[in-house]
Amino acid sequence: MYQDPNKSNSPPPIVFIIAIGLIGFGAYKFVPGLLNAKTSNTPTSTSTQATSPSGAIANRISLGNQILLTSQTTAAKQAGVQAFAEGNYQAAAEYFQKSLQQNRNDPETIIYLNNAIIYLNKTTASNGSSLIIAVSVPIGSNPNVAQEILRGVAQAQDEINNSGGINGAELQVEIVNDDNSPEVVREVAKTLTKDRNILAVIGHNASNASLEAAPIYQQEKLVMVTPTSLANNLSGFGSYIFRTVPNISVMAAPLAEYAVKTAGKTNIAICYDSQAPDNISFKDEFVASLTAAGGKLVPTVCDFSIPSFNPESAIADAVSKGAQGLMVAPHVDRIDRAISLARINRGKLPLYGSTTMYTFQTLKDGQKDVDGLVLPVPWHPETNPGSRFPENSRQRWGGIVNWRTATSFDATQAVIAGLRQSNTREGLQQALRNPNFSAAGSSEEVRFLPTGDRAGKPILVQVKQGGSTGYNFVPLR
Numbered sequence: 276m277y278q279d280p281n282k283s284n285s286p287p288p289i290v291f292i293i294a295i296g297l298i299g300f301g302a303y304k305f306v307p308g309l310l311n312a313k314t315s316n317t318p319t320s321t322s323t324q325a326t327s328p329s330g331a332i333a334n335r336i337s338l339g340n341q342i343l344l345t346s347q348t349t350a351a352k353q354a355g356v357q358a359f360a361e362g363n364y365q366a367a368a369e370y371f372q373k374s375l376q377q378n379r380n381d382p383e384t385i386i387y388l389n390n391a392i393i394y395l396n397k398t399t400a401s402n403g404s405s406l407i408i409a410v411s412v413p414i415g416s417n418p419n420v421a422q423e424i425l426r427g428v429a430q431a432q433d434e435i436n437n438s439g440g441i442n443g444a445e446l447q448v449e450i451v452n453d454d455n456s457p458e459v460v461r462e463v464a465k466t467l468t469k470d471r472n473i474l475a476v477i478g479h480n481a482s483n484a485s486l487e488a489a490p491i492y493q494q495e496k497l498v499m500v501t502p503t504s505l506a507n508n509l510s511g512f513g514s515y516i517f518r519t520v521p522n523i524s525v526m527a528a529p530l531a532e533y534a535v536k537t538a539g540k541t542n543i544a545i546c547y548d549s550q551a552p553d554n555i556s557f558k559d560e561f562v563a564s565l566t567a568a569g570g571k572l573v574p575t576v577c578d579f580s581i582p583s584f585n586p587e588s589a590i591a592d593a594v595s596k597g598a599q600g601l602m603v604a605p606h607v608d609r610i611d612r613a614i615s616l617a618r619i620n621r622g623k624l625p626l627y628g629s630t631t632m633y634t635f636q637t638l639k640d641g642q643k644d645v646d647g648l649v650l651p652v653p654w655h656p657e658t659n660p661g662s663r664f665p666e667n668s669r670q671r672w673g674g675i676v677n678w679r680t681a682t683s684f685d686a687t688q689a690v691i692a693g694l695r696q697s698n699t700r701e702g703l704q705q706a707l708r709n710p711n712f713s714a715a716g717s718s719e720e721v722r723f724l725p726t727g728d729r730a731g732k733p734i735l736v737q738v739k740q741g742g743s744t745g746y747n748f749v750p751l752r
Contacts, residue, residue, distance in 0.1 A: 332466050335452045335459070336409075339367060339387035343414050343452045344422065347381040349374045355387065364395040380672045382425035386448045389432050393445045405440075406698055407447040408690055409467050410683075411460070411478030411488075414452035416608050419635055420480060420679065424502060425450065426672055427683025427717075428477055431691065433671075441694050449473065455480055455608055457487040464488040468495035474700055475500065475690045477683060481607055482506035482553035489516050498704050500689060502682035505630060506552035507559070511726040515704050519685040519721060521731045523556045524564075526630055526651045529735055530602075531564035533649060533751070534627055540600035541570045543627070544593035546577035546616060551606035557629040558604050573598040579605045579612040586612070586619040594623060604629035610636050617644040625649075633678060633736070638744040646746065651733035654681040654718060655750050658734050664717040677748075681717035685729075689714045689721045 337343055340360035342352060355370030371388040375381065393405045410428045412421035428448055436445045451467070453460045460479060467473050468491060475498040479485045485504035492499040493513035500517045501509070507523055509516060520526075534540045543565055547558040562572050573596050577589040593601055601624040605613040614637065617626060621644065628650035637645055656665035656675050664684065668676040692714035693706035706712060707723060714721040722730045736748040 332462050335463065336449060336466070337387075338447065338449050339371075339390045342383070343450055344381070344383040344418060344425075346418050347378055347383060347422075349377050351377065352381075352384055355384070355391070359387065359391055359394075362394075364391045364398065367391040368395060380426075380674070382422055382429040383450060385429040385433060386425065386450060389429075389436055389445075390447050392436075393447055396445070404444045405447045406444045406474055406694055407449060407472045408475045408477060408687075409449040409451055409473050410687075411451040411453045411463055411467075411476060411480075411484075413455035413480050413484070413608070415454040417455060417480070420503075420607055421452075423677060423679040424478075424480060424683040426668070426676060427502065427680040427685070428687045430668060430671060430680075431684050431687035435691050441691055441698070444698070446691065451478070453479055453484060455484050457483055460484045460487045461491070464491035468492065468497045473497065474694065474698065474703060477502065477686045477690070479504065481551065482509065482556075483551060483606075485509060486552055489513065492516065496700055496704070498690070498693075498700065498707065500686040500707075502686040503679055504553060505556060507556040508552060510728050513727075514708060517686075517689070517707055517723055517727045519682045519689065519716075519729045520630075520653045521733065522724075522726070522728045523553065524560045525731070526653070526733045527557050527560035528564040529733055530627055530649065530651050531561050531570065532568045533735055534600055534602075534625075535565065535568040535570040538600070538625060538649075540625055542573050542597050542599045543570055543602055544573040544575045544577070544596070544598035544600070544624070545602045545604070546575075546579060546589055546613070547602075547604040547629075548579040548606040548609060550580040551604075551609075551631075554604035554606065554629050554631060557631075558602075561602060561604075561629075577616075579609050584612055586616040589616060590619045590623070598624055600625045600627060602627040602629075603632065605631060607631050607634070610634055611640065613637075614641045614645070617641055617648070620644065622646070630678075630733075633748060635677075635744070638738065638742065638746045638748070641738070642745060645738050646740070648738040649735060649751065651735055652678045652748075653729070653731060653733055654678040655734045655736060655748070656681075658750050659718040662718045682729075685714070685716040685721045688716055689723075692721075 351370045351374035355367045359367035368391040371384050374384050412424045414421040432446050432448050453463050480503050482504040485501045489512050493515050502519045505523045548554050575592045603613040626648040632650050633652050693703040696706040735751040739749045741747040
């Protein structure tokens with residue numbers, strides 16, 4: 276897993292190929308993730324001047340004209356976005372390069388650098404062309420998770436643009452900050468569907484955000500590929516809705532079976548977030564699998580979403596009713612409450628968790644209180660022999676990335692593969708829906724089931740001592 280988004284060691288150099296006299300930049304200091312479709316071989320071209328939406332939503336959307344990820348700000352980056360907004364793309368690219376020399380692992384700056392190069396090429400070459408996608412992430416509410424997702428998108432963008440593009444067209448990425456807020460997401464989805472230059476959306480993060488946006492994308496026929504939303508309600512939602520994580524039932528079943536058959540814990544209490552659709556789904560599927568494996572749910576009332584949540588009474592209630600283990604499934608923006616529960620538990624009950632718990636915050640803040648926590652993930656860097664992605668990511672970002680970066684890379688790779696078949700919204704959807712579709716992913720190929728879910732299976736990991744925080748997620752052998 277990618278560790279602290281703000282701390283690590285200096286990685287090897289990266290060279291960005293930049294036209295018109297711009298030079299590649301060297302080693303950076305790492306500082307604080309045959310189809311049956313209508314085809315078109317002529318890439319669409321965007322204008323040579325970057326544009327932004329109007330109104331309040333404009334402050335949340337950027338191709339390079341403003342900083343959204345304020346935790347990764349340098350003076351050079353500020354100068355870069357100002358130059359970008361003024362249409363001086365050569366100066367913008369140079370400033371973004373300089374910023375990366377100071378703050379190597381900032382995915383927003385890498386995306387803006389690529390976008391600036393594209394606009395620069397358009398102003399100096401008659402055949403400059405590009406295709407645009409958007410990525411919507413919770414920068415305001417969960418900047419660490421946002422960066423994990425942006426790293427996967429940035430890596431895929433950089434790789435395709437440095438290898439000739441999509442049928443000769445370079446890939447532009449528009450970043451959106453949606454805060455995982457359903458209200459904001461509605462406006463984001465309406466804005467993106469109206470911009471006909473946007474061919475696909477990578478996102479959203481939390482399932483409540485994706486479920487809010489999905490009806491709009493489906494109605495307006497804009498492909499959405501979420502790399503992280505696991506709620507059951509997204510399965511089979513619509514022909515334009517996809518995800519690069521498996522169905523939640525596939526994720527929950529191995530955890531329940533492990534608790535009962537391997538760990539021998541048959542009586543399990545659950546604390547979940549009733550306002551997080553993905554964790555409601557995870558809880559329901561876990562209970563079904565727990566029963567099927569011969570286990571039993573201990574009836575307790577423990578909801579991370581309520582203001583009166585009390586970890587002391589929750590643990591006392593579970594223990595008094597004979598619980599032998601505790602499964603925690605918080606909203607991604609309320610992981611602190613699950614950590615407070617683990618802190619009160621102090622190892623009394625073995626801990627099991629939903630996929631959401633796989634975060635740097637869990638390790639950094641949980642420490643010994645989450646030691647032994649077991650949870651399922653769709654990807655882990657140590658279980659992908661033969662794949663170049665884990666090592667490429669480590670060299671690029673200076674640290675080991677986690678599953679959100681991998682599935683975001685896969686979502687972008689799927690869109691890229693689809694755009695090779697057709698660069699229209701409708702043609703892209705047809706390509707992704709084709710039963711024979713596949714795209715090279717971070718480990719195995721990306722393939723979609725008729726439901727839009729990713730075909731795949733999870734890996735069980737456990738928190739153990741090690742890593743930069745003192746603890747790490749390690750695959751169970």
